[in-house]
Amino acid sequence: xxxxxxxxxxxIGILCLNPLLKLYGADAENNTYTREYTSVMFLGTICxxxxxxxxxxxxxxxxxxxSLINFISSIIVNLILDAIFIFIFNWGVKGAAxxxxxxxxxxxxxAIQFLYSKKNTIRLRVPNLRLDKEIVSKILSIGIxxxxxxxxxxxxxxxxxxxxxxxxxxxxxxxxxxISTIFMLVYMPxxxxxxxxxPIVGYNYGAKIYFRVRGTALKAFQYSNNGxxx
Numbered sequence: 001x002x003x004x005x006x007x008x009x010x011x012i013g014i015l016c017l018n019p020l021l022k023l024y025g026a027d028a029e030n031n032t033y034t035r036e037y038t039s040v041m042f043l044g045t046i047c048x049x050x051x052x053x054x055x056x057x058x059x060x061x062x063x064x065x066x067s068l069i070n071f072i073s074s075i076i077v078n079l080i081l082d083a084i085f086i087f088i089f090n091w092g093v094k095g096a097a098x099x100x101x102x103x104x105x106x107x108x109x110x111a112i113q114f115l116y117s118k119k120n121t122i123r124l125r126v127p128n129l130r131l132d133k134e135i136v137s138k139i140l141s142i143g144i145x146x147x148x149x150x151x152x153x154x155x156x157x158x159x160x161x162x163x164x165x166x167x168x169x170x171x172x173x174x175x176x177x178x179i180s181t182i183f184m185l186v187y188m189p190x191x192x193x194x195x196x197x198x199p200i201v202g203y204n205y206g207a208k209i210y211f212r213v214r215g216t217a218l219k220a221f222q223y224s225n226n227g228x229x230x
Contacts, residue, residue: 001131001139002053006046013042025161029170036094043099051104054111061120062199068108078103190224 013020017039024035051074059067078099085095115124157180164172179194197220204212 002049003046006049009049010042010045013045014039017042024158025165025173027085027165027170030173033093036092037097040094040097040101044097044104047105047108048099051107051111056117056198058111058114058120059195060198060202061122062203063114063120064196064199066114067111070107070114073110074103074107077106167168193220193224 017035019091021031021038024034040223051070055067055070058070081099081102082096085091085099089095091098112124114120116122160176161173164176168175197216200216203214204210
């Protein structure tokens with residue numbers, strides 16, 4: 001499903017690149033940079049999608065440490081390649097996009113390698129990689145909430161980009177991007193908390209120990225509120 005989704009996103013994104021860039025507020029001043037970056041990212045969508053989905057499987061199976069190692073490895077490679085591609089090869093924003101894609105490719109490869117290895121209790125096998133209507137419906141029912149959340153964030157970014165472009169031009173759009181990045185540093189601990197409780201919730205829900213599921217959710221809610229207040 002992840003592979004099919006990634007291919008679909010790549011094809012639609014490349015074919016609809018100009019309307020999408022215009023929709024998100026690209027203008028004549030920054031169109032060259034956004035086109036270079038976005039076109040590479042669309043071509044490498046499969047790396048990003050597989051990294052997210054496969055690493056989530058590793059974390060959901062209870063191997064949180066291995067999931068963290070995969071993620072940190074991709075970040076380190078991304079940072080190193082950013083410096084090489086941008087400052088040594090002079091590839092500019094295109095180099096940053098390639099660095100991001102390669103970092104996610106590494107994360108996906110590490111996650112898939114682990115899922116096929118004997119180090120975990122449930123190994124993926126090629127014959128089992130087929131679409132099943134019942135399993136697909138369950139996956140969609142669980143993942144729809146996350147999809148809605150991400151879609152809402154995209155809409156917020158779209159609206160803010162247009163507002164910034166109208167009232168402040170490209171400078172305001174760039175400033176909003178910087179502010180969003182700084183905000184993510186504050187928001188990331190909450191995302192980490194949500195991802196961290198997933199193996200606990202998943203294991204205990206599968207074992208039908210529902211009081212632990214409720215207790216974990218309540219604790220996470222309490223800590224997230226305390227963190228937001230701080």
